[in-house]
Amino acid sequence: MEFRDPPHAAPHPARRKVVLLGSTGSIGTQGIDVVDAAPERFEVTALAAGGNLELAARQAVHTRAQAVGAAAGTVDDLATAIKTAAADAGVSGYSPELFAGPDAAARIAAWPDADVVLNGITGSIGLAPTLAALGAGHVLALANKESLIAGGPLVKEAARPGQIVPVDSEHSALAQALRSGTAGEVDRLIVTASGGPFRGFSKEQLRAVTPAQALAHPTWDMGRMVTTNSATMVNKALEVIEAHLLFDVPLDRIDVVVHPQSVVHSMVQFIDGSTIAQASPPDMRLPIALGMGWPERVPGAAQPCDWSQATSWTFEPLDEEVFGAVRLAKEAAARGGTFMAVYNAANEEAVDAFHEGRIRFDQIVETVAAVVEEHAPSGEPTVATVLAAEDWARSRAHERLAML
Template sequence: MERPDFDTVVTATVGYSGLLPTVRAIRAGKQIALANKETLVVAGELVTRLLRESPVRVIPVDSEHSAIYQCLVGEDPATVEKLIITASGGPFRSFSKEQIESVTPSQALRHPRWNMGAKITIDSATMLNKAFEIIEARWLFDVTPDRIEAVVHPQSIVHSMVEFIDGAVKAQLGIPDMRLPIRYALGDASRLPSSERPLSLTDYAQLTFEKPDPEKFPCLKLAPYALNRGGNAACIINAANEVAVRAFLDEKISFPEIYGTIMRTLDAIPFIQSPTLDDYVETHRAAITFAEQLTGCKIPLR
């Protein structure tokens, strides 16, 4: 991280493993292209405090946060009314609550729009990824939790929106292809030319939006819980989820038990109101260990 021959670090590892490298990069004065939402989910307060003390900028790579970042360019932050994060709805958007109870790993891995790794695909199916994106947005854009909401947009063309105090809403649109936000971040928020096929709105008869259902997808409720609770709560949620997702993929627990594992781990791990970096590391370790005991599933401790 301290090498002088590069100025930008792309944090693109999975889960908690992104936290410590990102902290090191910030302390080394490197710009961050952040493709690992868990860095801010796990330790948003700590990371943003480090950023305030540093000249380092973070440019988000996740398509939703890149969209918000682009919509905010040239705008006065004081005029922002609301951040609206879009979600595809995952593979079970049209399933009933009863149908969701018996879904299989192979079903959950069939995302309707994006080709992603197994972990984030399952997080999309539970919609915990959307809860994590709400938490990340709170820290990235310094917006209070009550001014961030998720909306289901099955076509995945509108990547996110910003509503302003005058009622105007700005949106960033593009085909569902991660090369666009990656290119924008690596270009240091500049528009680099592309040979990829651009979006043609005439290819889409409809762009639809609907409210997500937290009764079918209870993991959505974890965003307001974690943000209102603060401290190490989101760190516990993330660690428990890492184990629960692996356990579900290994068919050791059912799909609804992913949420159940998270809640039981939250009840078991001591809450810390103002954690240090060492506290986050220990919280992660303790939550992983407890969730492994619950599920009978072991994962590598990162």
């Protein structure tokens, strides 16, 4: 997928119309922060949430979104929540179009009055909305890496050149650094990792990790699934595969380096020996703003580094003997087909089992490896085969988890 500027980036609307998917999550709420801070650049025209109807309703009233969707509850439930939120805010006459149910996010993603869709949904349930946004011709600011992981060939086939703009901090950094040279001048991509809360741990130490410890990330404030994935390095593994799919760089030319300070978000090494790094204090509002405004930057989106203060940055190799998730993902991705969909689905089931106290922390990646090894793909990936592979992976993971 060649990374270019969006086809209609220049000239672009003076005020971009934004659709928020996963509006009540970390990415979605920070997306609203970005819109509030730059009302001359952005407006929210539609939003979709999961199950937090009260917050979604308050967001809808605040943004005056034309359309609102929720995966949980009914249209009547959503209408009641919005009516209450409007009354609390002293707003009258607000009556957006409403959608509810499992297809609500996909319908919102295709909302016609939009320039860019920010997909901040967590998990592979973001695949249908991703395809819907691309099918509607919108620029997709993608924070939902799982939809690209699970449906890689489908997403790449659906996307026009430049239609997908990455929002993960690492891929935003790579996109920015890649503007320093041509595709033929790229030698390697270097994806940075904070190391999570268990940097330096041994395999034996990982056996005793508790759910509370796994959620104590030293840098980022994320939801349960993403934070746990960061602790196991599965999140970094998914980011490596995402970088491969976004930028068409072979897997053996994408490296992971541990950088605990999380200031350098990723780097591109060029064939002449130059390495271009993107650095900023850890703040997701910067890549969110850049994703919604690409290729133009949004002034004041986040605070810059303070170069008047002494500071040190460190880098160290990833211990793949202890944290094998990245190597496992590269092997699965190299096998193609639906292997990465299986990897992701099995991991989601194992993470839930860990937090429910049914397995040890180190058994998360062990379960993923076992399920991936058993997978026997059938035919070329389609939406149906991807969903079937995920269903199989979840079922098989359940069976294996029950035996642990």
